[in-house]
Amino acid sequence: MLLLRSIDASYGHVPALRGVSLHVGRGEIVTLIGANGAGKSTTLAVVSGLLRAQSGEIEFEERAVTNWSPHRLVRAGICHVPEGRQVFGALTVADNLLLGAYSRWRGAGRAQAPADMAQQFERFPRLAERRDQLAGSLSGGEQQMLALARGLMSRPRLLMLDEPSLGLAPIIARQFLAEVQKLRDEGLTVLLVEQNARAALRIADRGYVIETGRIVLEGTAQDLLDNPEVQRAYLGKGYREVWE
């Protein structure tokens, strides 16, 4: 469904991605793991048009979409839920959700929005209870749910999540990722960037490891969980032996 081929990107003169290639198949959860500053969020930003690719190609559903504008990509079916939730704190839960459908407002989208919202409230009952509450007053976990629900209002076929568990209590993070799994089971394709590599690999089908803007490992989630290098660098396994 999504193909990146040898993508380069930079922030000014600072290279951020160097020859990054990856793919996400329809119905898969693919995770991208790596240290802070490795290029994970940058990869999502390039896909969603927030950052320009300097070279390489991006294809979505066999269409070339390299450097399309963000709104065009949303209309094409790609949703990017950014790091840090970024809900509109001064607006209610319901208004935040409606804004998520903004790209579909012309045509049938406007008429479908109430039903879509009802569907999100059914999926996230906590949001239903707080529909008229200001988003800024929600807890971290509730805001993350709202960010996800808002993204789903655009009816994406590819959902990209940037560090959704950041700042969440472990139990809330687990619940959130379980929800992501349910979405995959319902047919949604997910590209997940997650600081909690173990949690991400547990729900993912495949993964990539990125270091200093380059992909250094790829494989099934189980292969990566079993990989000693991944265990050492990202899963907290240490060695007692001095020479190691």
Next chain:
Amino acid sequence: MEGRRIFNPEAETMARDELLQLQLERLQATLNRAMRNIAYYRERFAPLDFVPDGVRSLEDLARLPLTSRMDMAEGYPYGFIAVPLREVVRIDTAPGLTWGPAVVAYTRTDLAHWAELAARVMTAAGINADSVVQIPFETGMFDAGFGFVSGAHLIGASVISVPGGDYRKQVQVMHDYRSTVLVAMPSDALHLAAELEQMDLGPRGLWLQTALLGGEPWPEPARAEIEERLGVQALDNYGVRVAAWPGLAAECEQRAGLHINEDFFLAEVVDPDTLEPLPPGAEGELVVTTLGKEALPLIRYRTGDVCSLSVEPCACGRSFARMSRPWRRTDDTIVVRGITIHPRAIADTVQSLVAATTEHEVVVGGQAFDDVEIRVAVPAQHAGTEQGLVTLARMRGDLERELAAALGLPVRIAVVERSSLTGDDGVARAAVDLRGGGG
């Protein structure tokens, strides 16, 4: 053995464009890791001003230099290992008379992948959970049988692992245990056929249906002979010890070339003289890059085997490219029972034990498919005297012992006249391979 003979349909029948994307991703990751972890590649690529990000397409791979068996031997023992030793769970050794040994290492994931590749090879030969698979490989520092056993376990077949060599015992096991599949080298198959005939059993006395053979070149006449004498369908499989064997490529039921497991190996064919890549259909030297190997990534490894590649669709449904059966080498080396014999390397031993000016040639396939005879020209000073004959007999014994130990193969030494070492064109030959009717 009915039904589709594909172990992993999702991988083995994936669309070509998906495969090419997967290869590009894995190639880039492999190059990034190889450059980071293996000094040989860093040093080799530095003069080219190469950085892995420079590989933007599969075609860019051709900009990189080739890796040879000699390079790997120079890195002995661990110069080509890309992970800490504690992550290596298996170490094999590819022997080498000429260049020295090369260490082949595997992580847990590498072993899991190797089993999958072996399972693909065996499934393509029709092996399934109902098969009783007899695997007579000799154990040693390199154990190809391990790969086949792992693959058979993954398929769920019943595995009989017997030590190689005692062909009478192997036939007895085959008969008593009702083996339906033989996984072995072609030489073994022919020895077993001979033993079968001596024991007056014949193919009807066995339950064998399939022979999956490899490890040395075996031309179509040899295949026909094996099929007739053992009453089996004989299929080929190909591998390279330092990359994967079994697992690199295998015939399907169509027997129109060997499908390369292209999600794990990037195959090229190059002109052995100019080293330029050749298009599909052209014959040249097979060069292999591993994709996804953790412990021992190989970048553009020269196999020395001559073949051509085809990306034409196969009736079996696999989308992987096929290589033609490799029969020739790019040099005068000969492969016997998985051992690469370099005639010039043998020269050192011959000349040290006989005389500095002694000439010789290696003849393979004379008395048996794996028969190795080294014909040594009679030194003038030993010809025609009683003492000379005694000296020759001692030399012969010494040579047989030394070369057998060095090669890991029994050899026969024949002392001949110098004139018999030349071909019809009057030129001295380094090697003669009679297995394809050559010589």
